[in-house]
Amino acid sequence: xxxxxxxxxxxxxxxxxxxxxxxxxxxxxxxxxxxxxxxxxxxxxxxxxxxxxxxxxxxxxxxxxxxxxxxxxxxxxxxxxxxxxxxxxxxxxxxxxxxxxxxxxxxxxxxxxxxxxxxxxxxxxxxxxxxxxxxxxxxxxxxxxxxxxxxxxxxxxxxxxxxxxxx
Amino acid sequence: xxxxxxxxxxxxxxxxxxxxxxxxxxxxxxxxxxxxxxxxxxxxxxxxxxxxxxxxxxxxxxxxxxxxxxxxxxxxxxxxxxxxxxxxxxxxxxxxxxxxxxxxxxxxxxxxxxxxxxxxxxxxxxxxxxxxxxxxxxxxxxxxxxxxxxxxxxxxxxxxxxxxxxx
Amino acid sequence: xxxxxxxxxxxxxxxxxxxxxxxxxxxxxxxxxxxxxxxxxxxxxxxxxxxxxxxxxxxxxxxxxxxxxxxxxxxxxxxxxxxxxxxxxxxxxxxxxxxxxxxxxxxxxxxxxxxxxxxxxxxxxxxxxxxxxxxxxxxxxxxxxxxxxxxxxxxxxxxxxxxxxxx
Amino acid sequence: xxxxxxxxxxxxxxxxxxxxxxxxxxxxxxxxxxxxxxxxxxxxxxxxxxxxxxxxxxxxxxxxxxxxxxxxxxxxxxxxxxxxxxxxxxxxxxxxxxxxxxxxxxxxxxxxxxxxxxxxxxxxxxxxxxxxxxxxxxxxxxxxxxxxxxxxxxxxxxxxxxxxxxx
Numbered sequence: 151x152x153x154x155x156x157x158x159x160x161x162x163x164x165x166x167x168x169x170x171x172x173x174x175x176x177x178x179x180x181x182x183x184x185x186x187x188x189x190x191x192x193x194x195x196x197x198x199x200x201x202x203x204x205x206x207x208x209x210x211x212x213x214x215x216x217x218x219x220x221x222x223x224x225x226x227x228x229x230x231x232x233x234x235x236x237x238x239x240x241x242x243x244x245x246x247x248x249x250x251x252x253x254x255x256x257x258x259x260x261x262x263x264x265x266x267x268x269x270x271x272x273x274x275x276x277x278x279x280x281x282x283x284x285x286x287x288x289x290x291x292x293x294x295x296x297x298x299x300x301x302x303x304x305x306x307x308x309x310x311x312x313x314x315x316x317x
Numbered sequence: 318x319x320x321x322x323x324x325x326x327x328x329x330x331x332x333x334x335x336x337x338x339x340x341x342x343x344x345x346x347x348x349x350x351x352x353x354x355x356x357x358x359x360x361x362x363x364x365x366x367x368x369x370x371x372x373x374x375x376x377x378x379x380x381x382x383x384x385x386x387x388x389x390x391x392x393x394x395x396x397x398x399x400x401x402x403x404x405x406x407x408x409x410x411x412x413x414x415x416x417x418x419x420x421x422x423x424x425x426x427x428x429x430x431x432x433x434x435x436x437x438x439x440x441x442x443x444x445x446x447x448x449x450x451x452x453x454x455x456x457x458x459x460x461x462x463x464x465x466x467x468x469x470x471x472x473x474x475x476x477x478x479x480x481x482x483x484x
Numbered sequence: 485x486x487x488x489x490x491x492x493x494x495x496x497x498x499x500x501x502x503x504x505x506x507x508x509x510x511x512x513x514x515x516x517x518x519x520x521x522x523x524x525x526x527x528x529x530x531x532x533x534x535x536x537x538x539x540x541x542x543x544x545x546x547x548x549x550x551x552x553x554x555x556x557x558x559x560x561x562x563x564x565x566x567x568x569x570x571x572x573x574x575x576x577x578x579x580x581x582x583x584x585x586x587x588x589x590x591x592x593x594x595x596x597x598x599x600x601x602x603x604x605x606x607x608x609x610x611x612x613x614x615x616x617x618x619x620x621x622x623x624x625x626x627x628x629x630x631x632x633x634x635x636x637x638x639x640x641x642x643x644x645x646x647x648x649x650x651x
Numbered sequence: 652x653x654x655x656x657x658x659x660x661x662x663x664x665x666x667x668x669x670x671x672x673x674x675x676x677x678x679x680x681x682x683x684x685x686x687x688x689x690x691x692x693x694x695x696x697x698x699x700x701x702x703x704x705x706x707x708x709x710x711x712x713x714x715x716x717x718x719x720x721x722x723x724x725x726x727x728x729x730x731x732x733x734x735x736x737x738x739x740x741x742x743x744x745x746x747x748x749x750x751x752x753x754x755x756x757x758x759x760x761x762x763x764x765x766x767x768x769x770x771x772x773x774x775x776x777x778x779x780x781x782x783x784x785x786x787x788x789x790x791x792x793x794x795x796x797x798x799x800x801x802x803x804x805x806x807x808x809x810x811x812x813x814x815x816x817x818x
Contacts, residue, residue: 186389193394196385218363221404222353227360228403228422233396237388255395256785257809259426259593259760261620261640263613278638279597283784284757284811286595286638304612304620306595306640308758308809310785423618424642426593426760428787428807430780445805446764450617451590451644453762453805471779471787473762473807475591475642477618520723527728530719552697555738556687561694562737562756567730571722589729593760 183244183252184209187237194237197230201241207277209241214270215293226266226293226302234273235260235289235305242275243285243309251313256284258307266302268295278306285309350411350419351376354404361404364397368408374444376408381437382460393433393460393469401440402427402456402472409442410452410476418480423451425474433469435462445473452476517578517586518543521571528571531564535575541611543575548604549627560600560627560636568607569594569623569639576609577619577643585647590618592641600636602629612640619643684745684753685710688738695738698731702742708778710743715771716794727767727794727803735774736761736790736806743776744786744810752814757785759808767803769796779807786810 181204188194188201188211197219202210213219213234221227236255244253275289291303348371355361355368355378364386369377380386380401388394403422410420442456458470515538522528522535522545531553536544547553547568555561570589578587609623625637682705689695689702689712698720703711714720714735722728737756744754776790792804 190389191394192385192387193397194388197396218359220359221361222358223419223421227358227400228425229364229396229400230360232399232403232425233394236395236399252390254432255429257426257428257758257787258395258399259424259640261424261612261642262422263620265421278595279635286597286758301613304640306593306638308595424591424620426807428779428809430787445762446802453591453764468780471807473760473805475762525723525728526719526721527731528722531730552693554693555695556691557753561692561734562759563698563730563734564694566733566737566759567728570729570733586724588724588766589763591760591762592729592733593758595758596756599755 180245180247180249183247183249184241187241187244191237193233197233199234199237202272204241204245206245207242207280209238209245209275211238211241211273212270213273215268224267226271228260228262231262231266231271231291231303232258232260232305234271235275235291235303236307238273238275239287239289239305239307240309242277242287243280243311246277246280246285247311251311253285254310254312256308256310258305260303260305262303264293264300264302266291266293266300268293268300270294271302272299281311283311285311347412347414347416350414350416351408354408354411358404360400364400366401366404369439371408371412373412374409374447376405376412376442378405378408378440379437380440382435391434393438395427395429398429398433398438398458398470399425399427399472401438402442402458402470403474405440405442406454406456406472406474407476409444409454410447410478413444413447413452414478418478420452421477421479423475423477425472427470427472429470431460431467431469433458433460435460435467437461438469439466448478450478452478514579514581514583517581517583518575521575521578525571527567531567533568533571536606538575538579540579541576541614543572543579543609545572545575545607546604547607549602558601560605562594562596565596565600565605565625565637566592566594566639568605569609569625569637570641572607572609573621573623573639573641574643576611576621577614577645580611580614580619581645585645587619588644588646590642590644592639594637594639596637598634598636600625600627602627602634604628605636606633615645617645619645681746681748681750684748684750685742688742688745692738694734698734700735700738703773705742705746707746708743708781710739710746710776712739712742712774713771714774716769725768727772729761729763732763732767732772732792732804733759733761733806735772736776736792736804737808739774739776740788740790740806740808741810743778743788744781744812747778747781747786748812752812754786755811755813757809757811759806761804761806763804765794765801765803767792767794769794769801771795772803773800782812784812786812
């Protein structure tokens with residue numbers, strides 16, 4: 151397996167998220183915070199996870215799979231799936247908070263349903279129950295292999311809504 | 318924030334895990350499989366997670382934190398912590414399986430207890446209940462900041478023990 | 485609060501589950517095992533949980549709420565909701581196993597979305613991913629208050645499929 | 652199996668919890684709220700769960716097992732174990748809140764480690780991380796069979812700390 155060298159310089163990518171076809175940058179509710187979540191999180195930029203679409207209480211993201219995303223047996227690592235599920239859940243919750251607030255994952259649980267192998271992950275997250283202090287969000291992670299989409303994991307996250315002091 | 322360029326060539330690091338002081342390579346039970354788990358999982362090598370110590374039913378790993386491991390507010394990304402907790406749990410479970418078997422995470426749940434900021438993560442995983450088909454493993458993730466260790470997250474994982482066909 | 489006296493004699497109820505209108509006893513796939521699960525589980529009979537409907541990979545149950553189902557602040561106890569979610573999930577999984585097999589919950593996670601108060605709980609469980617050793621099932625618990633249905637909790641369960649020795 | 656008839660009249664038991672040997676009623680921190688949680692929760696009184704001991708951030712409860720606590724194969728029902736784990740976790744969290752506050756379970760996850768069969772359940776709950784809005788609590792449920800104690804399930808609960816309006 152050849153591991154490709156990557157050079158990532160944060161902040162220089164004009165469009166790390168979205169696609170021109172979809173009319174990005176996002177102008178959905180609280181889009182600034184969601185854009186910030188995808189653009190300013192180094193681990194997410196490094197992973198290659200991109201914001202795909204956004205609506206109130208929902209977010210979809212996409213990850214083009216590379217060899218570096220795999221575990222020892224050639225499947226997408228559980229940690230990659232968990233990261234995608236968690237981050238997209240946070241973004242879905244962030245569409246419903248006020249501008250002065252940020253979101254932090256309090257906990258999540260994820261079930262791995264099938265060994266994931268393919269070209270792309272798509273994560274669809276949806277707020278199951280919005281709250282003022284806690285929102286509960288579900289994330290479904292699909293793997294696209296040869297054009298067919300399979301649900302590979304599903305997560306439920308409890309997201310805390312926090313008003314930073316001094317912020 | 319400066320994001321350092323990384324060049325990773327799998328298989329060329331003579332000691333991606335352990336330390337000479339600890340007498341590695343590992344000779345603990347099923348060490349071959351655990352070494353394989355840490356050495357041959359591209360996502361884990363890429364992340365920088367290293368095997369630190371091993372005993373029957375337990376595993377400890379270490380991650381030197383870099384800016385690329387953070388989320389948008391400067392804390393260690395939940396996905397990084399989840400990856401570390403999951404992978405080390407799998408390694409702990411792998412110490413108790415037979416050579417022909419591999420481990421796969423069926424599900425895990427993780428609670429984030431404090432915002433994680435510091436120089437290093439240490440993950441200590443322990444099998445709570447070994448089984449022939451499923452093992453239940455707990456992972457505690459600590460963050461070391463200025464020499465002080467804080468528990469930042471705790472996970473419980475259900476690990477499936479699988480005998481690959483033809484393997 | 486008045487706590488009504490209950491006298492329950494297992495096995496004497498001619499129809500502890502289902503309703504004549506729905507054509508019970510159940511004749512859906514593996515209905516014998518599902519009927520057994522609802523009829524022969526003392527805790528379930530005692531609680532008052534009744535099987536409502538059944539199809540391959542899915543089960544619905546109903547609980548008429550009584551004062552004894554509440555916690556200290558007048559809401560349906562989390563343990564009641566968890567029991568209903570777990571048991572109905574097991575029944576949904578049982579519709580897909582072979583006659584010689586039984587189901588046992590390996591783990592579940594449940595989120596409580598709203599304080600539950602009303603006349604009735606309805607639980608709808610559906611197998612998200614069937615397996616030969618493990619099935620993943622989701623349960624949604626609704627509370628009916630004054631004719632309106634609210635989702636009060638949602639659970640994800642990992643159900644082990646076991647072939648009893650000597651059975 | 653004979654199911655014993657139970658007559659429960661709330662509020663008439665002078666000591667539904669604790670034992671004289673242990674010097675109850677409880678005088679530990681916030682004991683009033685914990686006593687209320689065990690005494691005024693009809694589902695808990697009905698189940699037979701009793702408060703055993705209490706200290707800041709920790710609670711132990713006991714359940715004498717009866718046939719009515721079992722599932723269809725003669726084991727303690729997962730819902731009984733979940734109820735015990737949840738309720739004792741809430742009590743442990745309640746030892747650390749102020750008198751005007753109440754606790755509500757936001758979510759929990761429980762792993763069932765062994766089929767539970769025996770005379771008694773003991774649940775030991777401990778706050779892993781106290782918080783002002785959320786506390787994370789762990790509960791270990793043990794089953795005592797012929798004098799030997801086995802860990803049968805383990806739960807992690809996120810408990811919300813709420814200040815009731817008008818209270």
